[in-house]
Amino acid sequence: MSSQLIQSLLNESNDVCVSLYMPMVRWGREVRQNEIRFKNLLKDTEQLLDKDEVATSESRQGVLAQLQNFINEPDHDAWKHPHSGLALFVTPDSLEVHSMNYTCEEQAHVGERFYLRPLLPTLHGDGSFVVLTISQKHVRLFEGNRDGLEERFPEDLPESLKEALNIDDYMTSIQHFSYAAGNQVDTMYHGHGAGEDDHKANILQFFHRIDAPLSEYLEGREDPLIFAGVEYLFPIFKEATSYKQLLPDPIEGNFDETSAEELHKKALEVVEPYFRQEITEAIENYNDAHGRNCATDDLETILQAAQMGAVDTLLIREKTPIWGHLDEEGHVQQDKAPSEGSLDLLDEAAVETLDKGGDVFVVRDEDFPSEKSSAVAKLRFAIEATTP
Template identity: 65%
Template sequence: MEPHVIQSLLEESSEICVSIYMPMFRWGREKQQNEIRYKNLLRDASELLGNDEVCTASTRDAIVKRLELFRAEGTHDAWRHPSAGLALFATPDSLEVLPMGKRVTEQVHVGERFYLRPLLPAMHGDGRFVLVAVSQNHVRLFEGSQEGLEERSPDDLPENLKDALNIDEFTTALQHFSYTEGGHVDTMYHGHGGGEDDHKQTILQFFHRLDNPLSEYLQDRNDPLIFAGVEYLFPIFKEAISYSHLLADPVTGNFDNAKPEMIYEKAQEVVQPFFQKNTMEAVQRYHSAHGQNRATDDLETILKAAEMGAVDTLLIREDATFWGHIDDQGHIQEDGTPNEVSQDLLDDAAVATLNHGGEVFVVRGEDFPVENGSAAAQLRFEVTAMTS
């Protein structure tokens, strides 16, 4: 997810903000349950708005109307091609709809700002990627997420080399040159008298024809693109493709007839280290800062530092929750579960950090630098300056 998306949600100005998160069914008849689930969440939102002392009847009606209009918009891509999850952010004057690459717990929040905690993992990659499996005989495009692979068929994406280069009488006009790698055979095509340079130029032209439809399909996205094919083809593909988020490591083999489950398993070996790289570097920076007295895992100190703009990097343990409130003496009181006075203090810490230009990372439990901790922060100056 692009950072500017979350930044725009942080900057949204409204007395009443509604945040809705829901998991989605992606395939088969179960997709019909998405609308039922949404109706139930919409009802919950209406009830919460009605019980909010700040919310007027006209404000509630305006927000509910926007949410109902979205439900009725059956052609919206969120309904036609659902992702693993869906997030909606509504005010009386706006509605933002964001697909999510991982399932989320269904929930509704009403407050003076949007609730962003479930979005935070997506700031540094939410597991979504695109994979293109290419041979001269077949081009396959997949959308990947933490849920698996789903094959796509854009109308303008060539099906194979023959389709891309508009070669007539393909099998009789060209000779075959077979390239074998690790038991996989891929076929290069060239004219009479052609050599290896001719093979490369033919394939390069083929990949140039793939570039435009791929670029259009990936327009305004920053999801990593994985190349899947025999190793010989990858350097040529890199030369031809203009998309800037092509991963440096390919998935090698011939996948013309491979099942999506097998391709997905191989893709995870490439994409997971990519998604974890920035997070693990942030964890290492925390350890280094700890030795310089510029790190803390005390949530009360973190909240104070974040409000002052002193948090450089905030680490939040994946799946951790901390519902509580600040008492009259400025100390944290943990409530355990949400109530009329409690807030998600991890969400508060994240929003304050982001508002002051800091970074936020959601870290897997096994990688979190503090045992049993829910948050840890690298500070811009020594902890003693925060606690004195």
């Protein structure tokens, strides 16, 4: 998923927009729960459509027919290869299915636009990343998130240098190549002069053979790529790869026999600072703007400013909806629980901000810059300009 998807959903115009989100079981016998959970969501959707004053009988039938067709399609990739979460966006005329690399709460929404709050983490990285482990004997590709790693097997990705270059006697071209298993550091003794140059040239060619299928597999994605291999190989791989999101810090060592669990721990140490960097800068910018009277943590002011296009950056607390509505005078009235006519006011603030060209960050509870509020905003101009 990406910001382009969110923008396309924002631009969708229909009287009846249905948004469904559910966590998925990814493996084991419990995978059967996915279909059961979806059927429960389908029942919830029927009830919401029955209550919706805008939904006609025809539009109701159109939405339900598309959802029924989806559940009756067992070969759909969403069922065969489940991710951590699933999102569906349905109108009487269209159905979009998107796998999510992070878990989400099971929920159904019906309205005049799609409910986008659970997608907002994708604006600045959804916690998904890719790990490529490389030695001259073995190539492995993993996709992961904060929950774990899974090995993938892209078509045409070579499994080793020997396979990539069709060299049967390659190892005789260097004097010695061995693995120090104790500290997982390769020790390599090269030939001198031309021999060493030939060795590097062969590895560079090897990495070019890896880059083509890897780039095809990752086409259109912005997930950070982590290189895992011996120190000697990383500079050569950087020279060969065309993927723009390669992280500058590799995981050093040999990982031919490393489990996905062990590799996941090492990968998180590298990727977590990357994911936190943008959010940390956004929080610092908000704190700086607060000192210049160009920031607010008042929800009503945030909503007014967002509608005016005055919000530069909106920070919202993770997994904390605020249900409510606006009264006739435009003031916020919070509801104790979701009810007919209730809106997730943080979703409203985010949509208005994005629609007017602002930016939105989802921040973990422990990092949120305000104790009393679940939304704060850095404004494009002083607070007084947003209040009556």
